[in-house]
Amino acid sequence: MSADTAAPPAAPAAPAPAVLGRPLRVLAWLSFLAEVLIIGTGGAVRLTGSGLGCSEWPLCTPESIVPTQDLGIHGFIEFGNRTMTGVVGLLALAVLVLTLLRLGARRQLAVVGWFALGGLVAAGAVYAIANAFGAPAFVLAVTTALLACVAAAYVTVRAVRARRELVTLAWLVVIGVVAQGLVGGITVLTGLNPFIVGFHYTSSVVLVCVTAAYLVRAYAVAGPRERAVPLWFAVVTHVTTLVLAVTIAFGVLTTGNGPHSGDADVIRTGFDATVLAHVHAWPGYVLLALVLVLAVAAWMRRLSPRRWLAAVLVVIAVQVAVGVVQARNGLPELLVGIHMVLAALSAAAFTVVVLRLKRPVAAPAE
Known part of the structure; x- marks a missing residue:
């Protein structure tokens, strides 16, 4: 019987690596559950007709970042989904930071901090310039922040040697959440274009899969x-x-x-x-x-x-x-x-x- 027709003999089960620790796994599970939950809240926005409950982005109205009473239930449903984006982002960032800490990559964590600071400064500058010329300031600012995330991920992943796949997966979630915030804003600004709405949902499914992949690899043994x-x-x-x-x-x-x-x-x-x-x-x-x-x-x-x-x-x-x-x-x-x-x-x-x-x-x- 050839190797392609019979499964290789089962290898003995190996214990999960203690280096990751329970706190990181708990955070990873919470990140996964939050990614699933935001699909549910996004679905509620769509199915209750609340997609334009907040008419603006990132503000809810031209004068307020939060929904006002005259917007009714639709404004609060839409704003609730926007709030979930912040929860998802904080959990993704926490998983990334704790992953780097548990792997002893403190120098790379410092690099992340510098990129974050530089990205915020650059995004602020882009916002001011774009706003002065009447361009879509917030879209351009978030795009700048997204590019800073990608650059930080590239530098960090290249520098890390141990469990590089975990760092990569953690960064993909962070980048994905920032990108989703941008896509969500474009969704509102385009009046719920069906193709952008569909892309928004599909991207959310991909993020659920990435967080699931992180969990699998977090419980797995390192090595070939x-x-x-x-x-x-x-x-x-x-x-x-x-x-x-x-x-x-x-x-x-x-x-x-x-x-x-x-x-x-x-x-x-x-x-x-x-x-x-x-x-x-x-x-x-x-x-x-x-x-x-x-x-x-x-x-x-x-x-x-x-x-x-x-x-x-x-x-x-x-x-x-x-x-x-x-x-x-x-x-x-x-x-x-x-x-x-x-x-x-x-x-x-x-x-x-x-x-x-x-x-x-x-x-x-x-």
Whole structure:
């Protein structure tokens, strides 16, 4: 039997590295949960028609950063989602800082501080100049801060030697949150353009997957890794990843042309939402079949991702059921919101499956 048709022998389980510590793992879990929660609050904004509850960005109104009473419930729902962005950002920053501290990269932490200071000064200067010339000052200022984050990430990741993948993942979340703040502002300024709204949601799903990947690697042993499953299983898993991405993409496109535009005055035109709902369902059924095949094979051969594949199978089966029910009942808001959150959770769980395709290389026997 060849190596490509049989799984390599199971390696003994190794303990999680103590260097990361419980506080960092707690923060990483909180960061993951916050990324999921902000999808829920973002969905609430859209499904309650509160997308323009705050008419301005970054201010809520031309005169106030917080919603005023005359904006009603829509203003508070929209502002609540904006507030969650701050929570998500603080947690992402805390994970990055504690990661660097736990890895003994204090010099790189100082570099982050200098880049943060320089980025704030540069963003302030850009804001003042752009405002003087009537340009979109806050958009340009946030873009400047985003570029400072990318530069700091590049310098830091190159300098760190131990657990570089954790530093990279932590930086991706920080950069992603800053970018999401920019995209959220553009969403408001463009009057809830459906393609930008869809990109905003898709980016949030990606951040959920990145925080999930951080958690997996935080519990894993450092060092080289080797394939822990047959080659055909790995190939089918990666194909399933592509099908999952296509399913989510068509779901976003379908929602973008459905009745939940985010504001009563925003009319979505373009593709036929009824046709798209069927097109969205086709890769969904293929996804369910592929995950079922993978789950059965994993349990039969006792492969490492089997429990997570079982979890993915349950989530996707529920997703299919929710999708069918909501389509037959006029897309009720609650079910659409559940569908959005479950899509993110299924993507996160499948991220774990992909990362479980490999295991740490066993130490050679002495």
